[in-house]
Amino acid sequence: MSIVDIEGLTFSFSRKEAPVIKDFSLSVGKGELVGILGQSGSGKSTLLRLISGLETPLSGTISIAGTTVVSNHVFIQPENRGVGMVFQDYALFPHMTVKENILFGLSKMPRKDRKQRVDEMLELVQMEKFEKRFPHELSGGQQQRIALARALAPKPKVLLMDEPFSNLDADLKESIREELFNILRKADMTCIMVTHDRNDVEAACDYSIVMGQADVKNHISPKKFQSIK
Amino acid sequence: MKTQLIRRNMKKEFNGWWIISLVGAVVILLPILFIFSSIFQEANENWLHIRQYLLKNYVANTIILVVLTGIFTALLGVTLAWIIAAYDFPLKRFFRWGLLLPLSIPTFIAAYTYRTMLGYTGVVQSTLRNQFDYQINSEWLRVSGISGAVFIFTLFLFPYVYLITRAFLESQSTAYIENARLLGRKPLAVFYKVVLPLSRPAIVGGIILVIYEVLGDYGVTSYLGIHTISTAIFQTWFGMYDVNSAMRLAAWLMVIIVGIFFLERLLRQGRRYHLSSKSRPLVPVKLKGIAGIAAFVYCGIVFLLGFLIPFIQLLFWAKMTFVKVWDSTFITLVYQTVFVAVISTIMILVISVVVANVSRSHSSFSFILSKIVTSGYSIPGPIIAIGVLAIFISLDHWLAPVYSKLGLGEAPLILSLSLIMLIVGYFIRFMATGFNAIEVGFEKTGKKYSEASRMLGIGMTKTFFKVDLPLIKGSLISGFILTFVEICKELPLALLLRPFNFETLATKTYQYANDEQIYEASISSLLIIVISILSVVILQMIGKKVKK
Numbered sequence: 092m093s094i095v096d097i098e099g100l101t102f103s104f105s106r107k108e109a110p111v112i113k114d115f116s117l118s119v120g121k122g123e124l125v126g127i128l129g130q131s132g133s134g135k136s137t138l139l140r141l142i143s144g145l146e147t148p149l150s151g152t153i154s155i156a157g158t159t160v161v162s163n164h165v166f167i168q169p170e171n172r173g174v175g176m177v178f179q180d181y182a183l184f185p186h187m188t189v190k191e192n193i194l195f196g197l198s199k200m201p202r203k204d205r206k207q208r209v210d211e212m213l214e215l216v217q218m219e220k221f222e223k224r225f226p227h228e229l230s231g232g233q234q235q236r237i238a239l240a241r242a243l244a245p246k247p248k249v250l251l252m253d254e255p256f257s258n259l260d261a262d263l264k265e266s267i268r269e270e271l272f273n274i275l276r277k278a279d280m281t282c283i284m285v286t287h288d289r290n291d292v293e294a295a296c297d298y299s300i301v302m303g304q305a306d307v308k309n310h311i312s313p314k315k316f317q318s319i320k
Numbered sequence: 321m322k323t324q325l326i327r328r329n330m331k332k333e334f335n336g337w338w339i340i341s342l343v344g345a346v347v348i349l350l351p352i353l354f355i356f357s358s359i360f361q362e363a364n365e366n367w368l369h370i371r372q373y374l375l376k377n378y379v380a381n382t383i384i385l386v387v388l389t390g391i392f393t394a395l396l397g398v399t400l401a402w403i404i405a406a407y408d409f410p411l412k413r414f415f416r417w418g419l420l421l422p423l424s425i426p427t428f429i430a431a432y433t434y435r436t437m438l439g440y441t442g443v444v445q446s447t448l449r450n451q452f453d454y455q456i457n458s459e460w461l462r463v464s465g466i467s468g469a470v471f472i473f474t475l476f477l478f479p480y481v482y483l484i485t486r487a488f489l490e491s492q493s494t495a496y497i498e499n500a501r502l503l504g505r506k507p508l509a510v511f512y513k514v515v516l517p518l519s520r521p522a523i524v525g526g527i528i529l530v531i532y533e534v535l536g537d538y539g540v541t542s543y544l545g546i547h548t549i550s551t552a553i554f555q556t557w558f559g560m561y562d563v564n565s566a567m568r569l570a571a572w573l574m575v576i577i578v579g580i581f582f583l584e585r586l587l588r589q590g591r592r593y594h595l596s597s598k599s600r601p602l603v604p605v606k607l608k609g610i611a612g613i614a615a616f617v618y619c620g621i622v623f624l625l626g627f628l629i630p631f632i633q634l635l636f637w638a639k640m641t642f643v644k645v646w647d648s649t650f651i652t653l654v655y656q657t658v659f660v661a662v663i664s665t666i667m668i669l670v671i672s673v674v675v676a677n678v679s680r681s682h683s684s685f686s687f688i689l690s691k692i693v694t695s696g697y698s699i700p701g702p703i704i705a706i707g708v709l710a711i712f713i714s715l716d717h718w719l720a721p722v723y724s725k726l727g728l729g730e731a732p733l734i735l736s737l738s739l740i741m742l743i744v745g746y747f748i749r750f751m752a753t754g755f756n757a758i759e760v761g762f763e764k765t766g767k768k769y770s771e772a773s774r775m776l777g778i779g780m781t782k783t784f785f786k787v788d789l790p791l792i793k794g795s796l797i798s799g800f801i802l803t804f805v806e807i808c809k810e811l812p813l814a815l816l817l818r819p820f821n822f823e824t825l826a827t828k829t830y831q832y833a834n835d836e837q838i839y840e841a842s843i844s845s846l847l848i849i850v851i852s853i854l855s856v857v858i859l860q861m862i863g864k865k866v867k868k
Contacts, residue, residue, distance in 0.1 A: 143775055144774075145771055145774075145775075147329065147332065149325075150325075163324045163325055163328065164324045164327065164328050165328065166328050166329070166331065166332040168332075168774070168779070168780075169771075169774040169775060170774045170775075170776075170777045170778055170779050171777070173777075174775060175775060175776075176771075176772070176775040178768055178771070178772060180768065182768040182769055182771070182772035183772075184769055184772070184773075184787055185769075185791070186790045186791065195773065195776055195778070195786070196776030196777055196778070198777070198778065198782075199777060241776065242775070242776075245776060245777055
């Protein structure tokens with residue numbers, strides 16, 4: 092069963108400019124981890140923003156778990172799409188503690204279940220001892236784990252990650268990447284990850300696509316990638 | 321398909337925030353449109369008289385004032401900005417912010433202070449007579465007419481040019497100035513060949529602010545007996561009770577404003593150099609010997625004339641009249657001023673926050689919206705006043721059947737005699753002050769936090785209260801103080817739109833001065849100045865924070 096279905100998606104920042112994304116289609120199945128590669132300006136991050144509802148396409152359809160979230164006559168607001176997102180710089184609310192950040196997205200959950208969910212998430216990312224800290228009191232890697240916990244807490248149908256490793260040091264990156272993918276597998280989460288680093292894709296993605304090329308419709312498997320390299 | 325898309329996009333954007341923004345924009349735009357509509361109405365006899373005999377004089381005086389003040393404030397503001405930004409000399413750090421203090425003295429207060437101080441019985445002439453037995457020609461020191469007004473406007477409005485140019489020079493011009501120095505050019509050549517051309521947009525920006533102040537002035541010009549379009553609006557209204565002709569005059573003033581708007585575009589056109597985004601602070605060169613003393617004396621004289629001398633004179637007068645003036649009516653005056661300013665400021669900030677939040681989408685709709693809500697700042701107070709008055713009188717006529725049903729009599733003027741009219745006037749005029757402060761706050765925090773919140777299933781309104789509001793708290797406070805202070809100082813709108821028997825500190829000060837009770841005006845003047853200094857200090861603090 093596919094969780095994300097994109098059909099004929101076209102987007103341009105202004106009517107005068109050529110489309111950044113043109114007639115793009117993609118289908119992501121449940122539990123799949125898809126990598127999106129491409130040069131800067133190729134529309135990778137824009138694709139995530141279109142799926143999440145932070146941008147509006149010129150044409151095309153996006154469905155999430157069988158519900159059309161955007162088409163020529165439908166637009167579902169971002170907060171009602173059931174999409175989680177880990178931002179490039181994490182965007183943890185600076186005026187809230189780690190616990191408050193994770194609790195933030197649980198307002199629709201019964202009050203008694205919220206605490207348990209926060210604990211589960213902190214355990215999942217192994218940050219139980221840090222719940223009272225503020226984001227500025229955490230290292231880059233710790234911030235990233237909290238951003239992931241916050242995004243997973245409301246149980247989104249799909250998780251979008253925009254360059255999640257770009258703010259990390261090279262030596263930290265490898266261990267954190269492995270950890271993150273383990274967490275995602277554990278949570279059986281469908282995930283689309285934008286990156287400019289092929290190693291990220293090769294490390295864990297089921298398959299990847301390269302944006303800004305003529306054959307964006309074709310999936311490239313990690314193995315095929317290695318052969319290209 | 322196109323209509324489908326438009327319908328989808330409208331549905332997507334349409335919410336409570338959008339509707340409130342639209343209402344705010346309509347309230348601001350309506351009086352302006354009303355004034356323009358007066359051009360198409362049939363002119364009355366008064367207008368024919370004004371047009372035939374007076375209009376030319378009004379327009380000429382207005383233009384002369386604008387041009388001369390523009391030139392002199394540019395000279396003073398740019399040279400001071402350059403000296404402070406590029407050089408080090410005794411007391412430079414003090415002058416850096418001290419030269420902003422003239423802005424805290426409203427020009428009409430400066431005008432009556434200088435006129436009295438330099439008059440026959442004033443401290444200057446009487447000291448020369450009594451202490452030195454020297455009789456100076458009174459005409460030399462007379463502050464009146466266009467020359468007097470230009471003197472006052474220059475001395476007390478130049479900080480607009482100084483502030484913007486200095487900020488530009490200190491933060492964005494370093495690489496170019498240092499390169500010019502390394503290439504062996506002398507300081508004067510660096511100034512003419514590099515600094516002036518590069519900072520032209522900043523200078524023009526400062527001068528335009530000065531011009532808006534001059535065009536909207538009523539206090540100085542009426543006190544010094546100059547007939548400008550703004551003073552004429554007051555005269556046709558209060559002297560002839562002719563709202564129609566006052567509106568036509570306002571329309572003429574609007575034509576000048578639009579002209580200046582295009583002139584600004586023209587002056588800036590092709591001069592928006594792409595400046596390096598990597599900015600380092602300019603390292604000032606130490607001035608030694610005579611050059612250092614000259615810089616100190618130049619800044620010192622401007623500071624003395626633009627702030628310290630009139631301030632001390634007012635303190636002296638206040639001491640003389642304190643017992644007479646400081647009574648319960650004065651407390652009421654302060655209360656009324658604070659009351660109307662607080663209510664107006666809250667209204668301004670609520671709408672500012674809503675519009676600024678909608679504007680974050682960067683759509684063409686939000687761009688137009690932000691331009692409309694900030695347009696009031698470039699429109700002189702008298703124009704806004706006449707537009708608001710005309711609208712409120714029409715509203716009263718329109719509501720007459722309702723009034724009569726409520727037993728308020730046949731066709732009474734309820735709204736147009738109420739405080740609401742003044743609050744709406746302030747709302748239009750000072751929306752930009754509040755809006756700009758809030759917009760800076762939103763720009764600083766960016767969209768990522770609210771986007772993150774929405775991705776966690778929280779709607780726009782809840783996101784605003786839980787995420788945005790705590791993050792822009794600082795900007796909200798500075799926006800509140802700046803707007804509050806501007807309203808406390810404001811004169812023309814308060815004079816024209818206040819209800820009977822309602823006085824603010826500014827109107828009372830003006831009234832005292834107009835009745836030649838100059839000494840009595842000093843306490844309220846000082847109170848306004850102290851409140852204004854607060855705004856200068858806050859501006860300075862915000863500047864420091866931004867720099868950090």
